[in-house]
Amino acid sequence: MQEKYVAGVDVGSTTAKAIILDMDRNIVGKSLQNVSPKVAEDAETAFLKACQDAGIDREKVVLITGTGYGRLKVRFGQLIVTEISCHAKGAQFIFPKTRLTLDIGGQDTKAIRLGENGEIIDFSMNDKCSAGTGRFLDVCADALGFSVSDLGPISEKSRRPVKITSTCTVFAETEVSNQLARGRKPEDIVNGLHYSIAERSISLMRRVGIVDEITFTGGVSRNTGMVRALEDKLGRKINVSPLSQWFGAIGAALFALEELEKGSDPKFMPMEVKQ
Amino acid sequence: MITAGIDIGTGSTKGVLLEDNEKIIARAIKPTKGSPGKMATEIFNELLETSKLDKGEVDYIASTGYGRYMMEERQIQISDLTTTGRGAKFIYRDKNPSLILDIGTQSSRAIRVDERGKIIQFKMNERCAAGSGRFIERCSRYLVVPMEKISETAMKSTDPQKISSVCAVLSETEIINHVSQGIPVEDILMGVFMSIADRAGTLLKRVKLDAPVFLAGGLVHMPAMKKALDEVLDQEVISVPEAHFSAAIGAARLGYQRLQKIKK
Amino acid sequence: MENIVAVKEEDLQYAGAARKMQRQLVRDFYRQDVTKPVVYLFVGGNPAELLRALGFQVYMPEITALTMAIRHQSLQYILKAESIGYGLDVCGYVKTDIGLTHLSGGETDMGKIPRPDLLVCNYSGCSVYAKWWEALAEFYKVPLIMLDIPYHRFNDPQKEDLEYIIGQLREMVEKIEKLFDLTFDMNRLKDVLAYSRKAEDGWGRSFEMAKHVPSPIDAYFESIFYMFPINALRGTKEAAEFYDLLNRELDERVKHGIGPVENEEFRTVIEGVPPYPGYRSFWNMFKKWNAVSVAATYPKVGGMFDIPELRHDPAKPWESIARYSIFSYCNLSWDFRRETIKRYLEDFKADALVIHGIKSCRSFTAGQGDLRDYVINELGYPALYVESDHQDPRYWAEAQILNRVDAFFEALRMKR
Amino acid sequence: MTSATSSDLIPLLTNLQEITYDIDFEQVHKWKREHPGKKAIATFPVYVPHELIYAYGHLPVNIYGGGEEISISHADAILGSFICSISKSTTELLLSHQPFRDAFDGFVFPFICDVARNLSGIFGRRISQPVYMLHLAQNVQSEHSIPYLKNEFMRMVSTLFPDEQLDLEKLRDAISKYNENRALYKKIYELRSETPWKVPLDDLYMTIRVGSNLDVVKHNELLKSKLSEYEKNERPKKDAIRVVVTGNFCEQPPLDIIRLIEQVGCYVIDDDFMIGRRFYQTPVSEEGDPIEALARHYLHEGAKTATRFHEGEKGEVILERVKNANAEGVIFLTAKFCEPALDDLVLQQQALQENGIPSVHIEFEERGSGYENIRLSLETFVESLLFD
Ligand SMILES: Nc1ncnc2c1ncn2[C@@H]1O[C@H](COP(=O)(O)OP(=O)(O)O)[C@@H](O)[C@H]1O
Ligand SMILES: Nc1ncnc2c1ncn2[C@@H]1O[C@H](COP(=O)(O)OP(=O)(O)O)[C@@H](O)[C@H]1O
Numbered sequence A: 001m002q003e004k005y006v007a008g009v010d011v012g013s014t015t016a017k018a019i020i021l022d023m024d025r026n027i028v029g030k031s032l033q034n035v036s037p038k039v040a041e042d043a044e045t046a047f048l049k050a051c052q053d054a055g056i057d058r059e060k061v062v063l064i065t066g067t068g069y070g071r072l073k074v075r076f077g078q079l080i081v082t083e084i085s086c087h088a089k090g091a092q093f094i095f096p097k098t099r100l101t102l103d104i105g106g107q108d109t110k111a112i113r114l115g116e117n118g119e120i121i122d123f124s125m126n127d128k129c130s131a132g133t134g135r136f137l138d139v140c141a142d143a144l145g146f147s148v149s150d151l152g153p154i155s156e157k158s159r160r161p162v163k164i165t166s167t168c169t170v171f172a173e174t175e176v177s178n179q180l181a182r183g184r185k186p187e188d189i190v191n192g193l194h195y196s197i198a199e200r201s202i203s204l205m206r207r208v209g210i211v212d213e214i215t216f217t218g219g220v221s222r223n224t225g226m227v228r229a230l231e232d233k234l235g236r237k238i239n240v241s242p243l244s245q246w247f248g249a250i251g252a253a254l255f256a257l258e259e260l261e262k263g264s265d266p267k268f269m270p271m272e273v274k275q
Numbered sequence B: 001m002i003t004a005g006i007d008i009g010t011g012s013t014k015g016v017l018l019e020d021n022e023k024i025i026a027r028a029i030k031p032t033k034g035s036p037g038k039m040a041t042e043i044f045n046e047l048l049e050t051s052k053l054d055k056g057e058v059d060y061i062a063s064t065g066y067g068r069y070m071m072e073e074r075q076i077q078i079s080d081l082t083t084t085g086r087g088a089k090f091i092y093r094d095k096n097p098s099l100i101l102d103i104g105t106q107s108s109r110a111i112r113v114d115e116r117g118k119i120i121q122f123k124m125n126e127r128c129a130a131g132s133g134r135f136i137e138r139c140s141r142y143l144v145v146p147m148e149k150i151s152e153t154a155m156k157s158t159d160p161q162k163i164s165s166v167c168a169v170l171s172e173t174e175i176i177n178h179v180s181q182g183i184p185v186e187d188i189l190m191g192v193f194m195s196i197a198d199r200a201g202t203l204l205k206r207v208k209l210d211a212p213v214f215l216a217g218g219l220v221h222m223p224a225m226k227k228a229l230d231e232v233l234d235q236e237v238i239s240v241p242e243a244h245f246s247a248a249i250g251a252a253r254l255g256y257q258r259l260q261k262i263k264k
Numbered sequence C: 001m002e003n004i005v006a007v008k009e010e011d012l013q014y015a016g017a018a019r020k021m022q023r024q025l026v027r028d029f030y031r032q033d034v035t036k037p038v039v040y041l042f043v044g045g046n047p048a049e050l051l052r053a054l055g056f057q058v059y060m061p062e063i064t065a066l067t068m069a070i071r072h073q074s075l076q077y078i079l080k081a082e083s084i085g086y087g088l089d090v091c092g093y094v095k096t097d098i099g100l101t102h103l104s105g106g107e108t109d110m111g112k113i114p115r116p117d118l119l120v121c122n123y124s125g126c127s128v129y130a131k132w133w134e135a136l137a138e139f140y141k142v143p144l145i146m147l148d149i150p151y152h153r154f155n156d157p158q159k160e161d162l163e164y165i166i167g168q169l170r171e172m173v174e175k176i177e178k179l180f181d182l183t184f185d186m187n188r189l190k191d192v193l194a195y196s197r198k199a200e201d202g203w204g205r206s207f208e209m210a211k212h213v214p215s216p217i218d219a220y221f222e223s224i225f226y227m228f229p230i231n232a233l234r235g236t237k238e239a240a241e242f243y244d245l246l247n248r249e250l251d252e253r254v255k256h257g258i259g260p261v262e263n264e265e266f267r268t269v270i271e272g273v274p275p276y277p278g279y280r281s282f283w284n285m286f287k288k289w290n291a292v293s294v295a296a297t298y299p300k301v302g303g304m305f306d307i308p309e310l311r312h313d314p315a316k317p318w319e320s321i322a323r324y325s326i327f328s329y330c331n332l333s334w335d336f337r338r339e340t341i342k343r344y345l346e347d348f349k350a351d352a353l354v355i356h357g358i359k360s361c362r363s364f365t366a367g368q369g370d371l372r373d374y375v376i377n378e379l380g381y382p383a384l385y386v387e388s389d390h391q392d393p394r395y396w397a398e399a400q401i402l403n404r405v406d407a408f409f410e411a412l413r414m415k416r
Numbered sequence D: 001m002t003s004a005t006s007s008d009l010i011p012l013l014t015n016l017q018e019i020t021y022d023i024d025f026e027q028v029h030k031w032k033r034e035h036p037g038k039k040a041i042a043t044f045p046v047y048v049p050h051e052l053i054y055a056y057g058h059l060p061v062n063i064y065g066g067g068e069e070i071s072i073s074h075a076d077a078i079l080g081s082f083i084c085s086i087s088k089s090t091t092e093l094l095l096s097h098q099p100f101r102d103a104f105d106g107f108v109f110p111f112i113c114d115v116a117r118n119l120s121g122i123f124g125r126r127i128s129q130p131v132y133m134l135h136l137a138q139n140v141q142s143e144h145s146i147p148y149l150k151n152e153f154m155r156m157v158s159t160l161f162p163d164e165q166l167d168l169e170k171l172r173d174a175i176s177k178y179n180e181n182r183a184l185y186k187k188i189y190e191l192r193s194e195t196p197w198k199v200p201l202d203d204l205y206m207t208i209r210v211g212s213n214l215d216v217v218k219h220n221e222l223l224k225s226k227l228s229e230y231e232k233n234e235r236p237k238k239d240a241i242r243v244v245v246t247g248n249f250c251e252q253p254p255l256d257i258i259r260l261i262e263q264v265g266c267y268v269i270d271d272d273f274m275i276g277r278r279f280y281q282t283p284v285s286e287e288g289d290p291i292e293a294l295a296r297h298y299l300h301e302g303a304k305t306a307t308r309f310h311e312g313e314k315g316e317v318i319l320e321r322v323k324n325a326n327a328e329g330v331i332f333l334t335a336k337f338c339e340p341a342l343d344d345l346v347l348q349q350q351a352l353q354e355n356g357i358p359s360v361h362i363e364f365e366e367r368g369s370g371y372e373n374i375r376l377s378l379e380t381f382v383e384s385l386l387f388d
């Protein structure tokens, strides 16, 4: 049999991620890149980079699923699935006992509750406001002169987290600078930011019901300080994986694979017809 | 008699020295950085320097703005809504304003005043920064147009591009998208001004938009803001650069009033 | 689809007939001359029959407001009302009405909305009703009659509740007779009630039609149009005839296997007031997934027309009006609402519940999340909750709602 | 009911704030321990006749949500996002706070607004204790309203106490004790009107509010002791302006906001604070049929808050209050998302405007993020009166 692959391309608001799976569900290639204004090109680049990473020809990839905020821009794909389904699927693939996924991405936060067989029971997400999302951390990190990848390690030193009262990202940015001017320690401020987001996320999770196991996905799950704050507030451990940011893409690739296995025509989702 | 009004805002600190309630003999402005209390002192000292006056020659100091409680030297602190109303009334005195729109760094407020400049009604943004000056500052940063050039650039626009996102932060993505589609920066910037004007319009309608609107706050320096407001509100909005000092002037004038009372 | 192709043009005598007649009725309604005294009533559980029998022209500002919203004209009026102090969180109907009639003189492109000569506050299901009418009474300086309808809390309304309502109805009639120098005629009331009954029987039958698979009617999105006669014209001949026509059209659809979507795939029950400002787009989100709503609670805001015992009855005029008034949908206890949803899900072979919450209507909305919890965790049906507003387009976030609807049906389809 | 001795008051006086805001309802649990077999009934604010519950020997308790003490995490999902805090935090207490559920043997939600009404259905599904939605008659003019309301009151108690009989003598006695309670409020408010500096607003507020958790007899003792304390108070008189605060008839503003009002220079002379304990502002008749007396009093003498039907007198009511309080202005202090308050405000503000009386509208919520904007609004309002 000819060598075949499937791909999932997750075009988020901030980053584009791609995953290549072989027919045995092994991840053979992945990529991550920032989203520029040229979303369609970024999607394609992410895909090509993943092919490169896998060391395969793009022609070998027989079915591609697009997902994420910019899913309609994955014009070279055949399937389109919302990121909610994909994150859930990806999380369950890596952590099979997942019953609740928390996805904090660049511009949105979602809580998804899953059933025994991975079916989505319920989900909720935040609304058109950047408060409580990755962007909130990006902006505040900037104001403190850190890069987001520093936030985790820095907050580790914190003893007394500063309470951040503003929910609006813009006000929080000012608040952060003021706190700094008042001589509060950067680590305490960063930790305060983490707690503030943790609180908002938990309230979102409560909307669908907090049940074990919880898997944390999306770019913000790479922030170890966020993981700590969440675990502290929830009083339990949560799953995180180095692949967390790719869960959406992994889920998307799995959808492609399942379709292929079903032998069905890739006219699966009605999404592709409209823009 | 000399009174000082110091307006410690979230973005900038402004101060004036007023002689006999009428004549502005010194003014100063600086971005607010570090401790608001120190900022206020700095501005005050600058005022003394410009006017060549001695500290003891200033009869009364009134502070206002978000940092009003932090200025040690103050004799009184007054809320920035009150002072903006009074100050704007004074600055625009020949036109007898009753509706004032104050857009500052983080705030936007619609204020209705009576004959004397007393506030009768006001509405303000509360938790969301989408309609405030900060939005423009952020745009300046990621569109790489310096603040001094923002308005000038926007004024060149022939086809303003609407911003649909309501969030000052999330609209970044949209704006960057516009850039990539080759939409000229000036049209995008004008769109940003229009979106702020839209929000201001809603605020104004909540206190009833039934009179000419007078602008106060830092955005008076931006003709583009006025242009956007003119269009959105469908009227000629009145704006002069001096109105950036509305709150400071209002504070100094109310300080004068207090002084008169005390002296009696 | 197969059976669509098989249907020939000439076979379809009634295609679109009901919709056409409904449009005409709306047009005529707003263009009619004002020849009689005008009374304003609320939709929920109103005693329109009594007022028609007394010789009043009946208006319901809620209906005008929603008509404005669906035509994308509500925002200007909402802003006007806000300018005299109505808060952001006040019910959009109130603001549109006050902005349109009190503050703009009632001129619309459909016709002029007359000012009221009398306000009857049928206080059935929503506390905002009282506040709204109090304000109108002050603005228009016209008499206001309070008709206090107890909340539905018991399996049967108790004798005391009915007596209380009937007592007030009689007092109201007397008061109006005096105020407007009119005489009440029982025979006229019975005629009006007979028309109401006929319309209600017909409308009730149309609901039942959705039990067919595929359903010939979208019980939520389509019903929104078909609700106009029962709510605005109940008690008139036109309304009664309208539902005859609608049923003929539905029979024809059943015969030819025609439904609101070509290939019915999902059957949903929908709860809540529609997002009028985004109504078309909202419907499209469902059509795209071949989803049909087979039962909905919103068409029962006037009264529970699907329950035959609750319809008007010329043989028991006072009692049937009183009983009807208790059972307007927002006057129902959560126990009853939960039971109703359960019944709809089961009887109409539905796959899921969709809830649309209204940010500025607490009467309908407060507790819908609990309903969702009940449906998911106790009944085991999937349920989707989305939120916007019935009047205020500023709350219609299309992309977000689309995302939720897509994800929901995607998950439903995957489960199959 | 044992009458409280003065020494009983000491813990109350020293821990006033703690007891007032106690979401574990320790006072209620304590009362139940002292009265075995008796019940505590939680009532949502405004217009529930406590006298009736008290007449059965049970303890009526006003509930006011969780305030600053509990964070909302479940209730959002149940109620929706555009809902007032008191409803959310009361639901939160139900869902996640056992001491609250254990304290009460029944709940009453009056139909003061749609949210309060709907809460009854949410509670009803989740607990085994009886829950009653009290429909308060709104037709002031109908002769059928009083018989209806009497019957409604009886339905309430027979739902709460299905196997118990009402003793009319005990009801008369209860009315008399609550009349004493009302008379004491009146005295304190009069004292405050004459010499506002003697009665600190926050202390008065908590003194009234703490009564929610107490037997009325004990509360009467407390009020008496506070009254004499206030009379002797030697706080200096301040140059503050006299105001009426209205609109907060149900959800209570956080204590910090109440304090802020005084801090920025206002003497609150007339207010709606804790109107849920003061909605009968005149004594209820102790003659004749006591149930009818309660019903009649609600219809004709009950405080005219926005949560009931009142045609054509909104303007007059507020103007009258301003006049009686000899106030210079009005602060509309309303709970965020409280529609009844928002609706009535329009007509009231209009009346004030026409009469040249300044007013300001402030919205509050529990656990709001800082009070900077509220302070700003209050200061601006005061300044508009202070400066010429
Ligand atoms: N190494 C990292 N450490 C901490 N945070 C990170 C890291 N990498 C990315 N992030 C956060 O993740 C966010 C992007 O998340 P992602 O899930 O990729 O977003 P989306 O899918 O919406 O594009 C960024 O806003 C950033 O805050
Ligand atoms: N020349 C200028 N100096 C200062 N601010 C300016 C100038 N031109 C425009 N601005 C705008 O005005 C805003 C500051 O307004 P200001 O009234 O000083 O605010 P605040 O008092 O809240 O600090 C800034 O956000 C900026 O966008």
Ligand code: SF4
Pocket (backbone or CB within 6 Å): A128, A129, A130, A131, A167, A168, A169, A170, A171, B127, B128, B129, B130, B166, B167, B168, B169, B170
């Ligand atoms: S500006 Fe702030 S509050 Fe407003 S939408 Fe954006 S993040 Fe949210």
Ligand code: SF4
Pocket (backbone or CB within 6 Å): C091, C092, C093, C094, C125, C126, C127, C128, C129, C273, C330, C360, C361, C362, C363, C364, C390
């Ligand atoms: S039921 Fe809802 S939509 Fe209707 S009037 Fe009441 S609050 Fe408004």
Ligand code: SF4
Pocket (backbone or CB within 6 Å): D084, D085, D086, D087, D112, D113, D114, D115, D116, D250, D251, D307, D335, D337, D338, D339, D340, D341
């Ligand atoms: S605060 Fe207002 S909306 Fe909330 S329960 Fe009380 S009366 Fe109802």
